[in-house]
Amino acid sequence: MADYRQMWSDLGMDMENHDNLCQVLPTAVGDVFLSQENRPKAMDFWDLVISEVHGIRPAELIEEQKKGRKVFGTFCVYVPDEVIIAANGIVTGLCGGSQFWVPDGEKVLPKSTCPLVKASVGARLGRTCPFFRIADMYVGETTCDGKKKAYEILGEDVPMYIMDVPQMKREKDILKWKDEIAEFAKKVEEFTGNTITPEKLGEAIHLINEKRKALQRVYDCRKSKTLPISGRDALLMTQISFFDDPARCAQMCNRLADELEQRIKDGVSVVSAGTKRIMVTGTPLAVPNWKLHNIIETSGAAVVCEEMCTGTRYFENLVDESQTTLDGQFMALSERYMKTNCACFTPNTGRIDDLLRLAKEYQVDGVIDCSLKFCCLYDTEKYSVSRALKEAGIPVLSLETDYEDADAGQLRTRIGAFIEMLS
Amino acid sequence: MSISYYAGIDIGSTCSKTVVMDGSGKILHRLLRPTGWSSVDTADAVLKELDGFGIAQDERKVVSTGYGRASVSYADKQVTEITCHARGACHIYGTDNLTVIDIGGQDTKLIVVQNGQVTDFLMNDKCSAGTGRFLEVMANTLSVRLEELCELARMGGGVSISSMCTVFAESEVIGLIGKGEKRENIAYAVVNSIVQKVASQAGRLKLDQTVCLTGGLCEFEYLRKRLGEVLRCEVIACPDGRYAGAAGAALSALRLGES
Numbered sequence: 177m178a179d180y181r182q183m184w185s186d187l188g189m190d191m192e193n194h195d196n197l198c199q200v201l202p203t204a205v206g207d208v209f210l211s212q213e214n215r216p217k218a219m220d221f222w223d224l225v226i227s228e229v230h231g232i233r234p235a236e237l238i239e240e241q242k243k244g245r246k247v248f249g250t251f252c253v254y255v256p257d258e259v260i261i262a263a264n265g266i267v268t269g270l271c272g273g274s275q276f277w278v279p280d281g282e283k284v285l286p287k288s289t290c291p292l293v294k295a296s297v298g299a300r301l302g303r304t305c306p307f308f309r310i311a312d313m314y315v316g317e318t319t320c321d322g323k324k325k326a327y328e329i330l331g332e333d334v335p336m337y338i339m340d341v342p343q344m345k346r347e348k349d350i351l352k353w354k355d356e357i358a359e360f361a362k363k364v365e366e367f368t369g370n371t372i373t374p375e376k377l378g379e380a381i382h383l384i385n386e387k388r389k390a391l392q393r394v395y396d397c398r399k400s401k402t403l404p405i406s407g408r409d410a411l412l413m414t415q416i417s418f419f420d421d422p423a424r425c426a427q428m429c430n431r432l433a434d435e436l437e438q439r440i441k442d443g444v445s446v447v448s449a450g451t452k453r454i455m456v457t458g459t460p461l462a463v464p465n466w467k468l469h470n471i472i473e474t475s476g477a478a479v480v481c482e483e484m485c486t487g488t489r490y491f492e493n494l495v496d497e498s499q500t501t502l503d504g505q506f507m508a509l510s511e512r513y514m515k516t517n518c519a520c521f522t523p524n525t526g527r528i529d530d531l532l533r534l535a536k537e538y539q540v541d542g543v544i545d546c547s548l549k550f551c552c553l554y555d556t557e558k559y560s561v562s563r564a565l566k567e568a569g570i571p572v573l574s575l576e577t578d579y580e581d582a583d584a585g586q587l588r589t590r591i592g593a594f595i596e597m598l599s
Numbered sequence: 600m601s602i603s604y605y606a607g608i609d610i611g612s613t614c615s616k617t618v619v620m621d622g623s624g625k626i627l628h629r630l631l632r633p634t635g636w637s638s639v640d641t642a643d644a645v646l647k648e649l650d651g652f653g654i655a656q657d658e659r660k661v662v663s664t665g666y667g668r669a670s671v672s673y674a675d676k677q678v679t680e681i682t683c684h685a686r687g688a689c690h691i692y693g694t695d696n697l698t699v700i701d702i703g704g705q706d707t708k709l710i711v712v713q714n715g716q717v718t719d720f721l722m723n724d725k726c727s728a729g730t731g732r733f734l735e736v737m738a739n740t741l742s743v744r745l746e747e748l749c750e751l752a753r754m755g756g757g758v759s760i761s762s763m764c765t766v767f768a769e770s771e772v773i774g775l776i777g778k779g780e781k782r783e784n785i786a787y788a789v790v791n792s793i794v795q796k797v798a799s800q801a802g803r804l805k806l807d808q809t810v811c812l813t814g815g816l817c818e819f820e821y822l823r824k825r826l827g828e829v830l831r832c833e834v835i836a837c838p839d840g841r842y843a844g845a846a847g848a849a850l851s852a853l854r855l856g857e858s
Contacts, residue, residue, distance in 0.1 A: 593717070
């Protein structure tokens with residue numbers, strides 16, 4: 177492993193505490209990923225990235241910053257990467273997925289805040305994540321109350337811009353989101369000193385569409401009864417795609433998809449025939465949150481799809497590339513992003529439609545609907561999700577958990593019983 | 600030698616139950632022992648008891664279940680307690696369609712079984728509210744045995760405790776004792792609290808078929824009666840209900856032997 181200590185020190189990180197985090201990660205990666213048999217060879221890229229997750233990509237970002245480029249940190253799949261890229265900016269995801277950061281978050285946030293929000297704030301204020309140190313500007317959004325208030329606290333420590341996501345999906349809301357995107361574009365131009373032209377925005381739209389298509393190609397392979405990749409590996413790919421350079425991300429996903437398509441032709445599956453196929457849905461699984469997938473896949477089932485922000489919500493639907501004016505492009509962006517079905521919208525029946533469609537496409541035997549503790553939106557939506565799936569004859573298990581491992585035994589019993597129920 | 604014994608071992612958080620069946624599903628032996636601090640030691644003790652019955656390794660199939668199921672190193676398979684309670688209850692109560700309520704030491708399970716298959720289930724979060732542990736702690740505070748607590752409750756009324764958390768409920772009970780509240784009224788409040796908690800969980804499931812009680816509390820007649828009143832349906836129970844999980848595990852062993 178390369179030595180990144182100087183870089184971390186230059187970033188003003190809490191070196192001592194960060195060492196504690198660095199010590200536990202290799203064991204987790206070994207247990208969850210490397211212990212699997214018959215993995216696709218192309219996973220070597222993600223194995224490398226995750227083994228040096230606080231080194232390789234942060235070092236690249238710093239090199240780009242030296243050339244004058246700005247790094248924008250985001251927390252939500254509603255923030256349009258295209259606009260930032262059109263101004264020669266770089267996007268990195270910032271969501272915290274480890275219990276490690278929660279205590280630092282709890283120093284300023286109520287305990288009854290979702291662990292993702294607490295971990296994100298803790299990662300910044302505790303100075304134990306390089307991505308949170310590197311980002312020149314954070315771009316927040318109004319998708320949940322916990323985040324909205326947390327952004328006010330983060331904004332005292334780092335430049336913060338908030339996009340106002342509509343709460344409904346009427347025509348006027350789509351127009352409103354278009355205006356929000358246009359206003360954001362102005363802010364990005366101002367912050368980067370670069371002008372966004374229709375040509376540049378068109379190129380950025382194409383670039384991100386290509387990334388979406390590549391991610392979709394890998395997911396398409398998971399629809400096959402010959403399952404060529406585990407849910408854990410696919411999840412890792414999706415999680416890393418929030419941090420990576422979009423062109424390289426597309427290239428690596430396409431390389432993986434090539435191998436998976438060949439595996440399907442050759443009948444190479446990572447599980448034995450008859451293994452129960454699970455779709456997981458609910459709140460996002462930020463790096464390094466692999467708890468749910470790991471329990472499911474070590475209890476005898478396979479995860480074949482994630483209807484989550486770290487899943488299909490991230491890459492389904494493309495932006496119309498035929499627009500040639502900024503106005504037309506902003507509208508095309510708004511239309512695409514407003515197709516994403518998040519529980520912050522009311523009503524959110526589109527998510528039910530997605531779940532029923534995906535259950536068919538991915539040939540799932542059962543759905544596990546899991547939300548992070550204190551996520552009122554997804555927790556409440558479990559009622560209608562569970563009712564719709566049951567009516568369609570699809571068994572569903574509703575769970576709630578956080579980042580701690582304390583409930584692993586109970587989760588294992590419930591998930592085990594659910595898998596036995598499917599057999 | 601051919602397989603002629605099918606053992607199910609249910610290592611619960613409080614008690615460990617073992618059931619041995621013959622090839623026809625008839626229960627030959629029942630064993631009950633406290634789990635104690637080590638489920639591995641408990642599993643070893645059960646093994647010695649099996650040996651004591653003259654059941655040799657090559658003539659038995661063993662399935663383990665319960666919270667300590669992974670500690671039974673000699674088990675041929677582990678099956679979750681949800682599946683086992685469902686199978687066991689169907690066997691004991693002689694029906695393929697029922698709803699099982701298992702009030703265990705550290706969790707409460709509600710399981711809907713249709714045509715012998717689990718179709719839905721609920722488990723409370725790892726918390727002692729609405730569990731056997733709650734009753735146990737309260738019985739201790741009132742210096743009575745569990746059975747006595749339930750019988751005392753029958754004669755009481757008029758008092759309620761509002762805390763769901765066992766620790767806070769205990770101080771509430773101590774407060775009631777301090778105020779000179781009658782023991783039977785406090786006992787009533789304790790039993791009522793657990794019944795209400797279970798009923799609020801059950802509200803999420805359809806209760807349109809026979810409801811049966813399994814687990815260590817199924818012999819407590821008054822608890823069963825109150826549960827029926829609050830759920831507005833008949834709740835059935837029998838002494839073997841305590842062994843439902845172990846019986847279900849033994850039936851799973853029987854399936855293992857057949858396949």
